[in-house]
Amino acid sequence: MKKNSLMEECRKLITPEIQRSVDLSVDIADRIMDILAEKGMTQREFAKAMNKKESEISKWLQGTHNFTTATIAKIEMVLNKNILSITKSSLPKVDYVSTKPTALVLLKVVDSQKKYPDSFVYYDSKIKNKYSYEKYN
Amino acid sequence: MKKVSIVLLEEYEKVLIYSIKFEHNEHTEFENFLSKYKDIYSKDIGIIMARIDKIIQDGVFDRHFRYAGKYKDKVFELPNNIETSKLRLYCIAYSPSIIILGNGGLKKSRTYNDDSELNGYVEILQEVDKKIGLEKKKNNSFKDDDILEDLTFTLK
Numbered sequence: 549m550k551k552n553s554l555m556e557e558c559r560k561l562i563t564p565e566i567q568r569s570v571d572l573s574v575d576i577a578d579r580i581m582d583i584l585a586e587k588g589m590t591q592r593e594f595a596k597a598m599n600k601k602e603s604e605i606s607k608w609l610q611g612t613h614n615f616t617t618a619t620i621a622k623i624e625m626v627l628n629k630n631i632l633s634i635t636k637s638s639l640p641k642v643d644y645v646s647t648k649p650t651a652l653v654l655l656k657v658v659d660s661q662k663k664y665p666d667s668f669v670y671y672d673s674k675i676k677n678k679y680s681y682e683k684y685n
Numbered sequence: 686m687k688k689v690s691i692v693l694l695e696e697y698e699k700v701l702i703y704s705i706k707f708e709h710n711e712h713t714e715f716e717n718f719l720s721k722y723k724d725i726y727s728k729d730i731g732i733i734m735a736r737i738d739k740i741i742q743d744g745v746f747d748r749h750f751r752y753a754g755k756y757k758d759k760v761f762e763l764p765n766n767i768e769t770s771k772l773r774l775y776c777i778a779y780s781p782s783i784i785i786l787g788n789g790g791l792k793k794s795r796t797y798n799d800d801s802e803l804n805g806y807v808e809i810l811q812e813v814d815k816k817i818g819l820e821k822k823k824n825n826s827f828k829d830d831d832i833l834e835d836l837t838f839t840l841k
Contacts, residue, residue: 549695550694550695552716554719555694555737557723558719558734559734561727561728562731566735569732569735571739574739574743574749
């Protein structure tokens with residue numbers, strides 16, 4: 549397989565975020581096309597069900613549309629299938645989230661099953677949505 | 686009159702990547718594009734390279750591009766509407782297994798037609814696309830998947 553050294557050098561500029569964005573756009577279009585094929589539904593029928601022009605649906609299926617969550621929800625309702633699946637956290641729920649602008653806050657964990665006795669979550673208010681789970685001594 | 690040849694840059698199982706090279710130029714048009722922008726617009730070059738890699742995996746399909754050129758030609762633009770980028774790269778999506786990458790630049794106007802530099806790159810590719818079409822007509826054995834390497838044309 550022939551490779552070009554300058555292209556190889558430029559491939560190093562592909563960050564994980566860029567890679568994910570490109571993968572997602574193609575995967576969403578592929579998923580919709582697969583469901584349509586599975587249901588034997590034409591683009592025209594899908595457009596009618598979505599109350600959209602066929603040209604717009606065609607753009608979606610080319611993977612050239614930046615979908616909003618509302619549009620994805622509507623597609624899922626019309627096709628009666630999931631387009632995206634979200635991985636939910638297996639961590640127990642936290643009973644209190646500090647609104648203080650401190651970088652690191654200790655949070656007590658609600659653990660009804662006592663699976664994690666004496667455990668706390670470190671909530672980093674600067675990096676929202678990311679918290680680590682550690683055993684508290 | 687400018688002489689231009691088609692040069693194979695990379696070869697994969699599903700896709701062959703070509704570019705065009707003007708006579709007396711050291712590098713192809715796509716290499717000139719990468720060299721010019723890789724340091725200043727590294728994120729944008731990363732986006733374009735990621736999309737090219739997707740094309741390598743998937744095949745040269747419309748979904749990866751934004752339309753450019755005219756309806757009758759095979760000239761397209763990268764990246765497509767999903768990725769936000771300041772750069773535009775022009776190419777010929779010749780067949781599901783062949784892409785010819787051209788040159789591009791910064792998007793400064795709403796459409797490429799309003800920018801003489803970008804419009805120039807599109808016009809070069811439109812002419813190359815037309816010349817390949819004529820070559821196909823002349824040569825009956827010339828099929829879509831034939832190797833285009835070393836084909837040379839004279840452009841206006």
